[in-house]
Amino acid sequence: xxxxxSSQAHYEAKTILLKMGEYFQxxxxxxDCFGDSSIIGKVGTDIEEGKCSWLAVKAMEIMTEEQTRSxxxxxxLNDVESVRMIKEVYVDLGIPKLFKDYETSSYNELCLMxxxxxxxxxxxxxxxxxxxxxxxxx
Numbered sequence: 001x002x003x004x005x006s007s008q009a010h011y012e013a014k015t016i017l018l019k020m021g022e023y024f025q026x027x028x029x030x031x032d033c034f035g036d037s038s039i040i041g042k043v044g045t046d047i048e049e050g051k052c053s054w055l056a057v058k059a060m061e062i063m064t065e066e067q068t069r070s071x072x073x074x075x076x077l078n079d080v081e082s083v084r085m086i087k088e089v090y091v092d093l094g095i096p097k098l099f100k101d102y103e104t105s106s107y108n109e110l111c112l113m114x115x116x117x118x119x120x121x122x123x124x125x126x127x128x129x130x131x132x133x134x135x136x137x138x
Contacts, residue, residue: 023106029053040138050076
């Protein structure tokens with residue numbers, strides 16, 4: 001953002017871009033698990049690698065004791081059956097819907113942030129960034 005000298009403008013840009021980055025990372029976590037590998041260009045391995053993804057954290061917040069035991073026994077294992085079981089738990093818990101709700105909420109929040117905080121910043125630039133990532137499938 002060449003030519004923007006105001007510390008307040010930098011603060012506003014940072015606030016918006018951090019929220020956008022968080023949304024992008026959560027979206028990446030979702031696509032790693034539920035994205036079509038032929039579209040995203042890779043096979044997701046977050047489950048096998050035992051990563052602390054948004055999906056895993058959300059699941060841990062709402063799992064039953066039985067689901068928790070199964071999750072702990074299978075998360076981080078590099079085998080097809082364990083991955084299938086984890087994805088089944090995610091679906092049973094409604095994680096895909098939770099993500100879609102999060103995505104819509106984040107988009108709306110970011111639009112509002114751009115509209116209200118970009119007084120001395122190029123709003124269209126931020127909207128262009130947001131529209132590139134919103135609803136992406138890769």
